[in-house]
Every structure is written in structure tokens, then in C-alpha cells.
Amino acid sequence: MPKKNSEINKRKLANHNRSRQKRRARGGRERERERMEAMATRSLRxxxxxxxxxxxxxxxxxxxxxxxxxxxxxxxxxxxxxxxxxxxxxxxxxxxxxxxxxxxxxxxxxxxxxxxxxxxxxxxxxxxxxxxxxxxxxxxxxxxxxxxxxxxxxxxxxxxxIGYDIGTSKIAFRHLEDLFIQLRGLSKLGETIEMETCMDIMDLLYEEDTSSLFLASFDSLAASILVSAYLISVPKQQWEFPLLPWVKFVTSHEEQDIMRFVGCILSHVSKAEEFRPQN
Missing domain, CATH: 1.10.472.10 (Cyclin-like)
Known part of the structure; x- marks a missing residue:
């Protein structure tokens, strides 16, 4: 009798292991399908x-x-x-x-x-x-x-x-343009930044599907793009204008939050530069 119970327990354990392996395999296939769907969605976007x-x-x-x-x-x-x-x-x-x-x-x-x-x-x-x-x-x-x-x-x-939601007050570019004009009026170094650079950055962010950035507040995104364009365009030895304190003053966003977004933006810019064909 004990021997028979032992065999039953072994069969139960084997069945349990097979079921667990099937669940793992099914879960793996589902995760792979979700990954492929996400890739297809990003590719379509x-x-x-x-x-x-x-x-x-x-x-x-x-x-x-x-x-x-x-x-x-x-x-x-x-x-x-x-x-x-x-x-x-x-x-x-x-x-x-x-x-x-x-x-x-x-x-x-x-x-x-x-x-x-x-x-x-x-x-x-x-x-x-x-x-x-x-x-x-x-x-x-x-x-x-x-x-x-x-x-x-x-x-x-x-x-x-879109529920007839055609308001434009929260369009990031509108705030970027305002900050750009203000900076140029405050510092001559602002003249070294081209709006074209800011727009190239914004295009790249849309292409790379940086959804987390666009879900952030529109004015913090605008400020982060402007700071990124400043760091790209102005030589380091000429970083005289207190840009971050000024951005904090005009947007009420903390410098650490802006720099976190700037770091993300610059990493995308750097990645894009790596894959850009050489002339």
C-alpha cells in the first residue's frame, strides 16, 4: 500500500511539473507575442x-x-x-x-x-x-x-x-518658442542657439517615441529641450549664463527634474548621432 501511494505521488509530481513547464512555455510565448506587438507598434508609430x-x-x-x-x-x-x-x-x-x-x-x-x-x-x-x-x-x-x-x-x-479637444495652450512648442525668445532677449549667448536645433530635438523625440517626456508637463519639456539645445550649441567654456536657475524661475520646475529630462534627451541625441551616416 505505501508503495502504491508512493507511485501515485510520483505521478502527481510529474504531472505538476509538466503543467508548470507548459505554463512557463505559454507565459514565455505570451511575453514574446507582447514584445513583438510592442515592437510593431513602435515601428508603426x-x-x-x-x-x-x-x-x-x-x-x-x-x-x-x-x-x-x-x-x-x-x-x-x-x-x-x-x-x-x-x-x-x-x-x-x-x-x-x-x-x-x-x-x-x-x-x-x-x-x-x-x-x-x-x-x-x-x-x-x-x-x-x-x-x-x-x-x-x-x-x-x-x-x-x-x-x-x-x-x-x-x-x-x-x-x-479626440473629443473635440483642439486646445493649444498645452502644446510644448508654443512654450519652447516663448522661452527661446526670452533667452535671446536676456543673453547674447542665446543668439548662438538656433530654433532649428530645438526643432530637430523635438522631431527626434517624436521619432524615438519618448512618451514619458511628452506625458510630462508641456513647459518642463519645452525647458528641457531649450537647455539641451544650449548645451549642444554653446561651447562649455562659454557657459556663463545661469540657465538652470533662470529656467527654474520662469517655469517653477526644480533644476533636478529639468536635468533628468535633459539627460534623457541628450542620450537620444547621442544615439542618433552614432547611427547617422557619415558623409
Whole structure:
């Protein structure tokens, strides 16, 4: 009898071990699937940012139009889509649309152009026309043809998804521009910083999906970009202006918090420089 119980216990232990191994294997596969999905999401985001930058260049957008539309698309539209509830609610209501039913990359590219259109209507005295945007879409969206009606429908969907949140007071570029002008007025060393450098940094942060930075307060992000541009542009021996105390004064953010963001920004800049092709 004891021998029989011992054999039963051994079989139970073996079954338990096999079950545990299966759970581990299943957990490993799930983690790998999640990792691959995250990589695919990051890859898609990067392609959409590159598409936006390409469209901005074609349309010769003013910086405030460009960065407002980037914020609308990446910080408001995409997170709402990923949560899914809004899109599902819309599809179940009276505003069903094939643009949301199958979210191909070309559909998302259309919504990028819509974000530019909305931003242009806010900031430009003569906003972009649907004709110019449609002509651009025919040129740079290769696997889908969109009609003027599609643009009108997509604009309605875009605004519904973001809850008509088109306020611009928290756009980081607006605050960056204000800080940039103030610094140039206070110190001649500010003249060594080019706004182009600040914008290159902001483009890079969007491309690299530094979500944690963009989730921070808009004015601390703006201040961190300006400090980073200062450190990149001004030779160390000329660091005379008390930049961090001034930034703390005008933004009310602690120097340590700003420098933490600056360190993150400079690491991305350094990484980008490493992989930049040599001429």
C-alpha cells in the first residue's frame, strides 16, 4: 500500500511539473507575442511620424502648425484609438465608417493629414484646402486612393475620437518658442542657439517615441529641450549664463527634474548621432 501511494505521488509530481513547464512555455510565448506587438507598434508609430514630417515638408508648414498637428495625432488621437472604447462606440452608433473598421496604415496616414488640416484651420489665416491635401495624399499614400468626401468624413471622425479637444495652450512648442525668445532677449549667448536645433530635438523625440517626456508637463519639456539645445550649441567654456536657475524661475520646475529630462534627451541625441551616416 505505501508503495502504491508512493507511485501515485510520483505521478502527481510529474504531472505538476509538466503543467508548470507548459505554463512557463505559454507565459514565455505570451511575453514574446507582447514584445513583438510592442515592437510593431513602435515601428508603426515611427513610420507615421516620418510620414508626418514628410508631409510637413511638402506643405511647408509653419512650426506651430506642424507641432500642434503632431500633438493632436500622437498625444490625443492615437491613445484614444488604442484604448478602443471611443472607436468601438462610434462604430456601434450612427457614424460607422470603413476608415475605422479596418485601420490600415494608409488610413492612419489619412488621419495624419487630417491632424495637419485641423491645425492649419486653427493657426493659419488661409488654411490648407482639401484640394491641396488630397493632391498630396495621391502623391505620398501609395496603396490607397482617398476622395474629397473621405477627407470630410475623416475630419469628423478625427474630432469625435479626440473629443473635440483642439486646445493649444498645452502644446510644448508654443512654450519652447516663448522661452527661446526670452533667452535671446536676456543673453547674447542665446543668439548662438538656433530654433532649428530645438526643432530637430523635438522631431527626434517624436521619432524615438519618448512618451514619458511628452506625458510630462508641456513647459518642463519645452525647458528641457531649450537647455539641451544650449548645451549642444554653446561651447562649455562659454557657459556663463545661469540657465538652470533662470529656467527654474520662469517655469517653477526644480533644476533636478529639468536635468533628468535633459539627460534623457541628450542620450537620444547621442544615439542618433552614432547611427547617422557619415558623409
Amino acid at each position: 515611427r513610420r507615421l511620424v516620418e510620414f508626418h514630417l514628410q508631409a510637413s515638408q511638402h506643405l511647408q508648414l509653419r512650426p506651430i502648425v506642424k507641432y500642434t498637428s503632431l500633438s493632436f495625432f500622437l498625444d490625443r488621437f492615437m491613445p484614444s484609438l488604442q484604448r478602443g472604447s471611443i472607436a468601438e462606440k462610434m462604430q456601434g452608433g450612427n457614424c460607422k465608417s470603413w476608415l475605422l473598421e479596418h485601420l490600415r496604415e494608409s488610413n492612419l496616414q489619412l488621419f495624419v493629414l487630417i491632424s495637419i488640416w485641423v491645425s492649419s484651420k486653427i493657426h493659419d489665416s488661409q488654411p490648407l484646402s482639401v484640394r491641396s491635401l488630397k493632391a498630396l495624399s495621391d502623391k505620398i499614400i501609395s496603396d490607397q486612393h482617398f476622395t474629397s468626401r473621405d477627407f470630410s468624413d475623416a475630419e469628423f471622425i478625427f474630432l469625435e475620437v
